[in-house]
Structures are given as C-alpha cells and as structure tokens.
Amino acid sequence: FPLYNLDFGEIREKQYELLKSLNVKYITLHEDAFPYKVSPYPCRFTFKNLRASKYLKLVASEYPVWLFEVVDTPVANSSDIFQQTSTMGVVYEVERLPYKTGSRVDDPQASEGTAAFGKANRDDKDYLFFGPYRTFPTGKYNVIFRLKAGDSTTHAEVAKIDISTGRGRTVLSERALRGTDFSAANRYQDFLIPVDLNEPTRLEFRAYFCGNADLWADYVYICFRDQEDPAKSYEAEELFPIGLVKSDPDASSGEALFVGGGKEFEFG
Ligand SMILES: [Ca+2]
Numbered sequence: 001f002p003l004y005n006l007d008f009g010e011i012r013e014k015q016y017e018l019l020k021s022l023n024v025k026y027i028t029l030h031e032d033a034f035p036y037k038v039s040p041y042p043c044r045f046t047f048k049n050l051r052a053s054k055y056l057k058l059v060a061s062e063y064p065v066w067l068f069e070v071v072d073t074p075v076a077n078s079s080d081i082f083q084q085t086s087t088m089g090v091v092y093e094v095e096r097l098p099y100k101t102g103s104r105v106d107d108p109q110a111s112e113g114t115a116a117f118g119k120a121n122r123d124d125k126d127y128l129f130f131g132p133y134r135t136f137p138t139g140k141y142n143v144i145f146r147l148k149a150g151d152s153t154t155h156a157e158v159a160k161i162d163i164s165t166g167r168g169r170t171v172l173s174e175r176a177l178r179g180t181d182f183s184a185a186n187r188y189q190d191f192l193i194p195v196d197l198n199e200p201t202r203l204e205f206r207a208y209f210c211g212n213a214d215l216w217a218d219y220v221y222i223c224f225r226d227q228e229d230p231a232k233s234y235e236a237e238e239l240f241p242i243g244l245v246k247s248d249p250d251a252s253s254g255e256a257l258f259v260g261g262g263k264e265f266e267f268g
Helices: 004-008 013-021 043-052
Strands: 026-030 056-062 065-070 090-093 103-106 114-118 126-129 132-136 139-149 157-165 170-178 189-197 201-209 215-224 244-247 255-258
Touching: 004 043, 013 065, 026 043, 043 056, 043 065, 114 126, 126 215, 139 157, 139 170, 139 201, 157 189, 170 189, 201 215
Parallel strands: none
Antiparallel strands: 026 065, 056 065, 090 215, 103 114, 114 215, 126 201, 132 201, 139 189, 139 215, 157 170, 157 201, 244 255
C-alpha cells in the first residue's frame, strides 16, 4: 500500500511521484470518513501534515471536507519533515492482547481490574503479551509498560520488554528488567522505553516472562515524547472530533471547537 502513509498526511517524494504518475490532481480529507481504524490520531493530525506538505496546496475547505491540490512543482530544497505530534495518548490493556504463556487474572490494583500474569516455577518462559500491530506515524515516542513483580530483591531477570516491527523480527527498542529494578514487590511500576520512528511503522509491544519471579502486566501506554502527560490543558480541537473546528481569534490557539446544542456523544 504505497499511499498508506497519506492516512497520516505523510507525503514523501515517492508518494508524490506516484500521485503524479497516477494523474491525481486533488486529494480530499473528509473528517466524517476518518474512523479510528484509519489512524490512532485524530483527523486534525493528518490535516496539519497535509497543510504543511510542500507537495500540496490547500485550495478549498467546507467542513468537514478539505481539498488539496497536488502542486506541479514542489518548493525546491525543502525537506520532507513530519513534526506533528498529538496530546492524545494511546492505551492498550495488555490482558486483551494475544499471549503465549501465563493467564489473565483479576487484579484490583490493575487498570480495568485485570492483568496478564505469569507464575514463577509454573508457567513457561515466553511472551506474556504481544501485539497489537498498529501503525503509528513518524515521530519520537515514549512507551510505558506498567508491570508488577513478586520479588524485588532478585538480581535475576524477571522480564524483557520491547517494541518491535515486522512481526517481532526487528526490535526497535528494548529493556531487560531485574527484580531489583522494581522498587517494591507486588506493586505496579511504570517502565519507560523510547522509540523513534522515521516513517509510519507497524508496532508491536511485547513483555517476555523470564520465569524468575511472578510477573503481572497491566497496560502499555504510548505518547509523543514532547507531550507533558498529563498536560495541564488540552486544545479540544486536537482531540477526536465531537464538534466543529472554527477559526476563533479569541481562542488560545486561534481555533475553537463548536458543539451544537442537544447533540449526544459517545466515548470509548
Ligand atoms: Ca489492565
């Protein structure tokens, strides 16, 4: 899918040349035709990348549709850079992901009350969870793995966490955790590993159960590294659409979200 990167608004020379060879003159972005499966980030994220593209020119817009013209001659000497970020973080409850060892258990300390669990001296050494094979756009990210170990004194490895692509064949970032990396036994702790993506990349998060201590995994959380999380305030129009984005010079970023009266929203 050579044009798949357009879901994130990422057009590089390769995509531009392909658009030209296909005789594509215009690209439309339609916010109402932008379900979550298109991108983990809102339509606005894609719009900003398209608007910043040297290969496109915004020629018309009438909410919820934007029309971009594919330019004949891109601005010379400007590089393809994709610097959009989002305040949105994405959480994966890992007990819902596939696994190769351990079980899924109730755990009142865990988010949603459930966790993935590997029992020392019982369960095989293998992956406690893996997946979800979701594509993320170009950017610098932090990924937090929320884990709990039954032993915080052992120097043996209790878990290996990693971020990979290509069905696990290419590890992009990883960290081995010993019992002593946990500040206390039987208490959840966040372990952060960074990952830099130079192009849209299909990601997999994994935790390997080493068998040397009981191990629980609660969730994985991925967010752009430049975001303060939780942020002190959110620009509502950067979140998933619940209304209409309009220019508003009085708003903090020059745009504001307008929500019609009587409209009902569903989250989740
Ligand atoms: Ca959980």
